[in-house]
Amino acid sequence: MKTLKTIHAFILVFLVTSCSTKQKEFFTIESEGTKLKVETVTDSITIPFGMDFLPNGRLLVTDRAIGHMVVVNTATGEKELIQGVPPVVGQGDGGLLDILVHPDYKNNGWIYFSYSEGDTTSNTMVVERAKLDGLKLVQRERLFTALPYFKKPLHHGSRLVLKDGYLFIAMGEKTDLQDSAQTLGNHLGKVLRIFEDGRVPRDNPFVDTPDAKPEVWTYGHRNPNGLALNPATGDLWEHEHGPMGGDELNLIKPGLNYGWPVITYGLNYDSTKVGEGITEKEGMEQPVYYYKPSIAPSGMQFYSSDVIPMWKGNLFIGAMALKHLNRLVLENNKVIKEERLLTDKKWRVRSVKQGPDGFLYIGVDGGKILRIRPN
Template sequence: MKNNNFRPFSLLFFGMVFLFAACTNQKSDLIFESEQGKIQLEMITDSIRVPFGMCFLPNNKMMVTNRFSGELIQVDLKSGRKTVIKGVPKSYCRLDGGALDILPHPKYQENDWLYFAHSVGDSTASTMAIDRGKLNGDSLTQTERIFTAFPYYPSPSHYGTRMVIKNDYLFFTMGDRYDLMDSAQTLNNHLGKVMRIFDDGRIPKDNPFVNTDNAKPEIWSLGHRNPQGLTLHPKTQELWLHEHGPKGGDELNLIKPALNYGWPIICHGIDYDDTPIGDGITHKEGMEQPVHYYTPSIAPSSMVFYTGDKLEQWKGNLFVGAMALTHLNRLVLKEDKVVHEERILKDFGRRVRVVRQGPDGYLYIGVDGGAIYRLKPI
């Protein structure tokens, strides 16, 4: 016979246990071992469900996108106080869609431009767009759309998107939309590509496919799956990217103009039903091999080269957030080759959605669930 009193009591009991554990966890020091010593996680703020994008502004301010809600949130780094920014263009928030990357112009203190990538549309058709605007108090003003990816498509999956600015150029990624993976190999769309435009949306005349018939002139490279990491090497200023593989085969790539990185023709992973991707090949002439790949997949999020002095032993290392294997991935590179890998925060059990270096020289991570932490050496 069913005990009708059990369920309410159980829910109350486990709810109290969960609340106690959460409060205890927030108050206690989160300390983890690394090869270079102990690391403490200092919580900055919490309750941002999916902190996809993160960047820093003057006066101890941080901007965070909440992919789940489409919100752009300003965080005070001293107090942890959150302010939801008004006037932000509406996002289509479903599955992979929502508020994606956020990026200040390198000359932000002169021009005030903030770049905001997000999915737009509705359940019938959606795509990725990039807007820019200027922060005025707690509002985003003077917004203008400088890019919209083609085509719109119903699936709410694989939008990318990460952005970097190099000189006057904005580089950004776009995913293959999952169902349209073959589009990553054709030039008449933006899917599975890296793009380059001027920071005001104009198309550079020296882009590699500007004069190619039926090609989208913004394309810089092709053959990508779902790139959610993009950064510049601090010394060479070369463009580095990582992208999700299917089941295995997450890739780290050094991006050069006009090159084809192979997806879905070559891949170091397999499909989710354990069948091969395409012909199941990993190499083909005219297609680039990754600098490094992960099998099994770590589900990489964002990435950054560390250049600060607070964690001197990590200077020059590449840090990648890992979601499926819940850790912070540290890569040591020598002459564009990965010579060592360390997996930090493995015992944390949180999906590291974004990793950035702050102006104070510390690394910051955002985790799904979702809190922002500062990494400090002990």
């Protein structure tokens, strides 16, 4: 009898394993003459805006518009909902935005996240941190609130980077307040720097400038949807949406003016000039690279693993309008090659993250999380 039960158990495990393997969707792509496998990790996450990995390999994902934070088992695809997430303004560009696991999470347990707060008549972007108690956020702390509040829930930007005890925050200019990006007295259209506990560093470039917001690190940005560190150099990079054309990739340096809306390579959506229609002006930075027509960039990741060796050091950006995964090869902080991957899938690639396994993970609007790995 025991032998029969053992055989039945073996058959059951075999069938379950076989079915799981068959259900795992995958296909292959080619880059630099090498075939890679793209496989589905999970689905049913509507707008996977932010992603980051816990030390145990589980993936935290924000579902932007509905304001859900989920943790994904990347081996099985199982998703679990995290409780204690604050209410969000899910209209327009708002909702639960970026998420970031502290590099020293094993010792301090902090998770950082941004979201839109308020209502459809007055809202803004805020940044908080919290800890996980099982599947519940606890010890929530407000670190930053972008000012001023504004009626339209648009252009929150909102990407987060931690570096050496500092938290960098990318904030959009709220679309109808374009000139705010050139004014130091607000947080709009800026990259901001605070300590990871919310305090303002005394060496920020405008901390002693009258009427300037002390958190400002750089200004003249439109709607940043990408912020990433190059692990090889420690440099901070940002990308932002242009209007009709003129998406920019920028190397971020303190105190600099990146030009919006005075200079741009894009046009207004009615095809008229933005301002004077100029692309250069003294005292304003040129982008390292720009896209025309727009790709609508979102998410950004430097790939640093040896698992896919021909990609090491490359920069990956999601593209939502031209629907692909954008790969850039950089040399001396200049783009020397661009490759567009997954163009046939017509996916709005929303987020990009390197996993602890060295694979590249992407989140696409409509629900899927996928990983790219050696074939």
